[in-house]
Amino acid sequence: MADPSTLVVDTVGPVLTIGLNRPKKRNALNDGLMAALKDCLTDIPDQIRAVVIHGIGDHFSAGLDLSELRERDATEGLVHSQTWHRVFDKIQYCRVPVIAALKGAVIGGGLELACAAHIRVAEASAYYALPEGSRGIFVGGGGSVRLPRLIGVARMADMMLTGRVYSAAEGVVHGFSQYLIENGSAYDKALELGNRVAQNAPLTNFAVLQALPMIAEANPQTGLLMESLMATVAQSDQEAKTRIRAFLDHKTAKVRPS
Numbered sequence: 001m002a003d004p005s006t007l008v009v010d011t012v013g014p015v016l017t018i019g020l021n022r023p024k025k026r027n028a029l030n031d032g033l034m035a036a037l038k039d040c041l042t043d044i045p046d047q048i049r050a051v052v053i054h055g056i057g058d059h060f061s062a063g064l065d066l067s068e069l070r071e072r073d074a075t076e077g078l079v080h081s082q083t084w085h086r087v088f089d090k091i092q093y094c095r096v097p098v099i100a101a102l103k104g105a106v107i108g109g110g111l112e113l114a115c116a117a118h119i120r121v122a123e124a125s126a127y128y129a130l131p132e133g134s135r136g137i138f139v140g141g142g143g144s145v146r147l148p149r150l151i152g153v154a155r156m157a158d159m160m161l162t163g164r165v166y167s168a169a170e171g172v173v174h175g176f177s178q179y180l181i182e183n184g185s186a187y188d189k190a191l192e193l194g195n196r197v198a199q200n201a202p203l204t205n206f207a208v209l210q211a212l213p214m215i216a217e218a219n220p221q222t223g224l225l226m227e228s229l230m231a232t233v234a235q236s237d238q239e240a241k242t243r244i245r246a247f248l249d250h251k252t253a254k255v256r257p258s
């Protein structure tokens with residue numbers, strides 16, 4: 001059953017912010033939190049154009065709440081894992097971009113949660129680990145599907161076999177996170193990015209979230225056809241026509257390095 005106290009949910013302009021709120025347990029992900037997260041991601045109000053997920057306190061998340069793993073038999077374990085898959089799918093297939101603001105521990109299931117987001121912003125304090133090997137378990141939140149696509153099978157295998165802790169800087173180098181920023185600013189940066197992506201044409205964001213991952217996984221011929229179809233749909237939309245006219249009439253911002 002959903003435990004609403006495990007999340008702090010807020011609306012900041014067009015951005016929905018979701019704070020994982022079990023700081024005394026390092027935001028370990030228990031059943032109540034996962035159910036609350038699912039509810040929250042199911043009922044995103046129409047006016048919301050981006051979501052930021054962050055951790056309350058010093059950490060993003062210490063992963064699965066190990067105290068809830070004790071009593072599960074194999075069947076319950078399977079159901080549990082598939083429940084997680086459904087929650088994280090809600091992130092990956094969200095109708096608006098989801099940005100994870102990372103700090104402190106980003107461990108196990110916490111890392112899997114972050115993998116499902118579309119953009120990862122890490123402050124210097126963030127560190128990543130998959131200690132499942134030392135706990136005698138395996139990833140169960142989609143990590144073996146999503147993480148190798150970001151950092152490669154060999155590096156994920158290294159994380160799982162050695163339990164090595166990767167730094168925030170390594171996370172950027174290896175393609176896990178897209179931004180590395182100073183301590184204390186992950187939330188603000190994620191919010192800034194949320195406001196920025198909210199300005200895009202919704203159809204472009206839709207294409208990036210829904211079509212791009214499929215195109216990237218398709219064989220090149222299928223991918224190129226899908227790209228052409230998506231491009232055609234987007235450019236024939238009135239929104240594109242209005243935006244391009246605004247640029248040609250010098251009524252909109254130019255592309256400038258930030």
Ligand SMILES: COc1cc(/C=C/C(=O)SCCNC(=O)CCNC(=O)[C@H](O)C(C)(C)COP(=O)(O)OP(=O)(O)OC[C@H]2O[C@@H](n3cnc4c(N)ncnc43)[C@H](O)[C@@H]2OP(=O)(O)O)ccc1O
Pocket residue numbers: 024025026028029062063064065066067077080081082084105107108109110131132135137138139140141
């Ligand atoms: C199998 O099917 C699955 C699996 C999964 C996903 C699996 C995973 O996520 S495995 C990874 C599990 N996480 C860990 O092993 C991390 C454990 N925590 C730590 O190492 C540390 O707590 C820390 C995160 C590095 C923070 O250290 P520190 O700041 O010193 O804080 P502590 O004093 O250690 O902790 C404070 C308090 O929090 C409790 N706590 C921390 N992490 C967890 C946790 N993961 N689960 C439960 N409780 C946690 C800690 O015990 C302390 O509690 P007190 O009561 O003693 O205060 C997915 C789906 C599947 O189906």
